[in-house]
Amino acid sequence: MTLNNKAIIIGGGISGKLVARVLSDFYKEVIILERDHEPVGPSPRKGAPQGEHLHALLHAGEYGLEELFPGITEDFYGGGAVKINSTLDLSWFHHGVWKLRYDGKYSTTLQTRPHLEWHIEQYIKKIPNVIFQYNQIVQDFLFNEAKNRIIGVQLKDKSLKADLVVDASGVSSLSSSWLDKRQMAVPTEKVDINLSYISKQFQLSGKKDRGWKIKLVYPNPPHEKIGGTISKVEDNRYIVTLMGYHNAVNDNAVLKSDESFVELARKLPKQDIYQEIENATPLSKTSIYRVPHIIWRRFDKLENLPSGLLLIGDTFCRIDPVFGQGMSIAVLETLALKKLLQKHHRELDKVPTAFHKKAGKIIGPIWNMVITEDFRYSETRGKKPVGLSIQQWYAKKIFLLSSQNQYVYDSFIKVMNLVRPITSLMKPSIIKSVLIYAFSRK
CATH class of the missing domain: 3.50.50.60 (FAD/NAD(P)-binding domain)
Structure with missing residues (x-):
């Protein structure tokens, strides 16, 4: 060559x-x-x-990184990264329901x-x-x-x-x-989301088996705008990242003290993260990162x-x-x-x-x-995708079914992790499950 x-x-x-x-x-x-x-x-x-x-590296990212740098995943673990079962060690509250937890035979690296x-x-x-x-x-x-x-x-x-x-x-x-x-x-395609990311590392109290390695508490739009994640990382630390759409978080107030960060966690749709950090030891300062808009040039x-x-x-x-x-x-x-x-x-x-x-x-x-998800908030500004309301309706049913139908959730996991195209969620069997769910609810 x-x-x-x-x-x-x-x-x-x-x-x-x-x-x-x-x-x-x-x-x-x-x-x-x-x-x-x-x-x-x-x-x-x-x-x-x-x-x-x-x-986080999604599954497609992890597989690709290993292809580019053979052996690097084991280097991560050698340095203290945490290997988890993607669907068993993840506790995820999403759109008002907890996702199913099962052994899907997938792994994810937390670091x-x-x-x-x-x-x-x-x-x-x-x-x-x-x-x-x-x-x-x-x-x-x-x-x-x-x-x-x-x-x-x-x-x-x-x-x-x-x-x-x-x-x-x-x-x-x-x-x-x-x-x-x-x-x-x-x-250029640009969508205003006015997102704030607020993070802090903690040493959690006690040695209890928490039954999870990472917990996600997402807001249920359009009424809830604040969510958060707590994840185990290297050296038995936990990183907590809270986020708020459309200026839902007072950035200056949350920077005032460690207690202010903990109090923000209390505002999440579920108290799980707050209960973990209310008596935890802070290991870092509070960091804020703002994303006023997303942009595709x-x-x-x-x-x-x-x-x-x-x-x-x-x-x-x-x-x-x-x-x-x-x-x-x-x-x-x-x-x-x-x-x-x-x-x-x-x-x-x-x-x-x-x-x-x-x-x-x-x-x-x-x-x-x-952006189909970002546009669930009326304050979001930008060019909306064609068929937005239909996409949002269908996606919502997928999210809710993920709390009770393992096949649907497993299919969603593959799409979310970029290893399958979103069209895979349009298989006849999944469409049938969505329609049965939708009409049974009515």
């Missing part, structure tokens, strides 16, 4: 690291430009303020984001042609106007040329502002996008984090990129355009599924 000379990745977060892994097989040199300091351990970093909050990201970075550092450059802020692209091609990046004190530039820097990316300045309007529809530029991760689409899909989408995008690189390895210039179209197909059904 003929290797191209150099690829540059803007952003050393999870998406940037994943891309570096696949590009290392097709480029002689891969440079990751990261604005943060080099980490000395698995700790939150300034460039990822969301890192102190609960994160903090810094722990996950640290292990990926250690793996990447073993790849000889991947180079991290820390404390680097990209100020501009190097652009060949005549060829409409990105040919590198401009840093504060130097310029770097490359055959490919990947922007994995996140929602406030250089690419978006740079394209706007050049009047290359990117078609349709680079797949921009016809005059400069060649030599590839967008991935939150740079392409920031999804509602409540559904825990962001990291898994990045993994699926990276696996798609790997296949395209293999297909076009002799003509790598074809890859960015083909990738953006493929990424759009990955994001599309997930975006639609997420």
Whole structure:
């Protein structure tokens, strides 16, 4: 295989690291430009303020990560991550009912984001042609106007040329502002959700068998707007993340004291999380992360996008984090990129355009599924999907059936974890169960 000379990745977060892994097989040199300091351990970093909050890899994300980094799952466990039975160790209150608990033979890994990201970075550092450059802020692209091609990046004190530039820097990316300045309007889908994420780590009291490793208490929209999750992570710690849609949480008030955080947990639809932390020992400060809107920049529809530029991760689409899909989408995008690189390895210039179209197909059904739920609140603003009321009605019946019908819930688990398409919930047997449930309730 003929290797191209150099690829540059803007952003050393999870998406940037994943891309570096696949590009290392097709480029002689891969440079990751990261604005943060080099980490000395698995700790939150300034460039990822969301890192102190609960994160999850869905099944599709876990399987894909293991494909990209063979053996990394066992490394997670060796570092203290918690392996659980996905349907037995999960206690989930959703839309006013508790989901069934049974042994579905699925496993999930519970860990903090810094722990996950640290292990990926250690793996990447073993790849000889991947180079991290820390404390680097990209100020501009190097652009060949005549060829409409990105040919590198401009840093504060130097310029770097490359055959490919990947922007994995996140929602406030250089690419978006740079394209706007050049009047290359990117078609954009944006939905206002005004979400607040509030997290804190605890040492729980007692040694009782709680019967769960992770517990989710979701709001039942449209009247309930506050939910929360408590999850076991490394070193027998528990991370509690509370969230509120449409400014339902007074951010300043909850930051006042540890007690304020606990009192917010009391407002959840169920008291389970509050009862666990009311006498627990706080291990961290209270952290807040705000998501005023989710956004999907349709680079797949921009016809005059400069060649030599590839967008991935939150740079392409920031999804509602409540559904825990962001990291898994990045993994699926990276696996798609790997296949395209293999297909076009002799003509790598074809890859960015083909990738953006493929990424759009990955994001599309997930975006639609997420905003169908976000639009249960009347305050949500944005473009509504076609057939919204029907989708919401059907999804609600699936959620409620998941408390009593194991087949329906198992099918939903596969869709939620991105291992089956949402169309799998339209099988005749499931439609029949939904209709029987709906009319029997009437």
